[in-house]
Amino acid sequence: MALPETVVMTAAQVQDFIEQVFEQATHIRIEETAPGSARCRLAFDNRHLRPGGTISGPAMFQLADCALYAMILGTLGPVALAVTTNLNINFLRKPGPRDLVAECRALKFGARLVIGEVSLYSDGDPELVAHATGTYSIPPR
16 A cells, blocks of 8 residues: 555644543654654653653553554544554663653555554653554554
């Protein structure tokens, strides 16, 4: 499947959609969508910390998964039943006590499967804190 040349859902539209259908992810901000890419932010909050003062793995995992979903929504439009079929994450270094930013891009955009990668950064730091790859299943239209 070829990617559309323009975004189907803006970042604001994706944010609104996620707030309607996935209340558990409303603390993640969708900053940007483009065909085959998205940028999201998890605002720093003490509730995301684990012992040792670092942002927890589950918080980073959720941000990566949400970034993949935002990329798909921005590219295809509101597909509520798109589901994660696989998500692998490598934690590379301890994130600082600040916002986490996820940059997602599609690696393969097929008719039924989308494969993407997500790079996670502490805000303002160019060094990766985690890298994820994931696959989403897209329901037939």
